[in-house]
Amino acid sequence: MLARFKDLCLDAADAHALGGFWARILDANVVDTGDGDTRIDPRPARSSAESIWVNRVPEPRTVKTRVHLDLRLAEASPAALLAAGARLVREPDSETDWWVLADPEGNRFCGIPPGEGATGTGPFEMIVDSTDPAAQAAWWAGVVGGEVRDGDKGYATLVGAAGFPWDYWIFNAVPERKSVKNRMHWDVDLTDPEPTALIGAGARLLREPDDAVSWWILADPEGNEFCAFPPSPTD
Numbered sequence: 082m083l084a085r086f087k088d089l090c091l092d093a094a095d096a097h098a099l100g101g102f103w104a105r106i107l108d109a110n111v112v113d114t115g116d117g118d119t120r121i122d123p124r125p126a127r128s129s130a131e132s133i134w135v136n137r138v139p140e141p142r143t144v145k146t147r148v149h150l151d152l153r154l155a156e157a158s159p160a161a162l163l164a165a166g167a168r169l170v171r172e173p174d175s176e177t178d179w180w181v182l183a184d185p186e187g188n189r190f191c192g193i194p195p196g197e198g199a200t201g202t203g204p205f206e207m208i209v210d211s212t213d214p215a216a217q218a219a220w221w222a223g224v225v226g227g228e229v230r231d232g233d234k235g236y237a238t239l240v241g242a243a244g245f246p247w248d249y250w251i252f253n254a255v256p257e258r259k260s261v262k263n264r265m266h267w268d269v270d271l272t273d274p275e276p277t278a279l280i281g282a283g284a285r286l287l288r289e290p291d292d293a294v295s296w297w298i299l300a301d302p303e304g305n306e307f308c309a310f311p312p313s314p315t316d
Contacts, residue, residue: 082226083278084269085244087310089150089207090134092142092264093186100135102185105165106152108201131204131246140262142187147210147255148265148305151179151191155202159192162202188264206249207267210259211237211303214252220302221250223282225269244270259304268296268308276309 093099097111100119104111112120114134121133155161159180163169170189171181180192193205211217218229218237227242227250239250271279276297280286287306288298297309 082243082272083224083282084271084309086225086242086246087244087268087270088132088134089265089267090136090308091188092138092262093135094138094141095186096135096137099184099186102166103133103135106162106167107203142264144261146188146264147259148263148267149188149190149208150204151193151206151208152202153205154192154195157194162192205247206251207247208251208253209305210255210257211252212255212258213303214254217252217301217303218250220283224279224284263306266306266308268310270310271312274311279309 091099091103096117096119097113100111100121103109104121107121107123109124110122112122114120117137119135121135123132152162159167159169159182162182166185168183168185168187169180170183171177173179178194181189182192183189191208192202209217214235214237215229218239221227221242222229222239225242225244227239227245230238230240236251236253239245239252240248242250276284276286276299279299283302284299285301285304286297287300288294290296296311298306299309300306
């Protein structure tokens with residue numbers, strides 16, 4: 082294991098508005114970080130959930146988001162999400178039993194009917210578009226640990242990854258290759274002081290720490306950007 086999953090980040094034209102939307106639908110707290118960005122923190126009753134950073138960027142969204150969350154709904158319809166500002170993209174049909182929705186900046190996510198004992202709306206899996214799901218899942222398992230399943234069904238599932246806060250990390254087969262920077266990405270905490278082993282395993286270095294950032298920006302074998310943070314002194 083070379084790293085642990087740390088948290089999730091979402092690009093936004095208006096970080097305060099988008100952060101407010103996600104905080105509303107997840108029943109979470111939105112925190113103004115003081116630099117134009119926001120952070121969505123789970124309430125104490127849902128402390129097992131993960132914070133999501135919403136980062137202001139100058140460029141608009143131009144293509145379908147290749148990374149998205151699936152939310153388990155608290156109710157049998159997405160009415161509360163629509164009232165909070167979500168847009169309906171696709172209803173359940175003969176092929177799917179979930180709703181495809183979009184947030185106020187057009188980032189798509191899925192709303193799954195509630196399961197037994199559901200007490201609130203929240204993420205339970207992260208989906209990453211991929212041209213080779215089995216290879217991507219295997220590569221990330223080599224980075225953050227866990228077990229790869231379902232590699233021959235058009236998608237591959239990684240479960241048990243270190244630090245991963247949700248049930249499933251799914252790499253889903255799509256025909257198109259990544260063409261622009263992802264609007265949603267994840268961060269990892271390194272087990273070593275530098276990402277040498279990660280780069281040796283096939284990650285590509287995009288940016289080193291400098292006066293503006295104290296972490297490395299890398300890309301996985303299919304070009305998905307992620308940030309790598311050095312271990313904290315207490316690790």
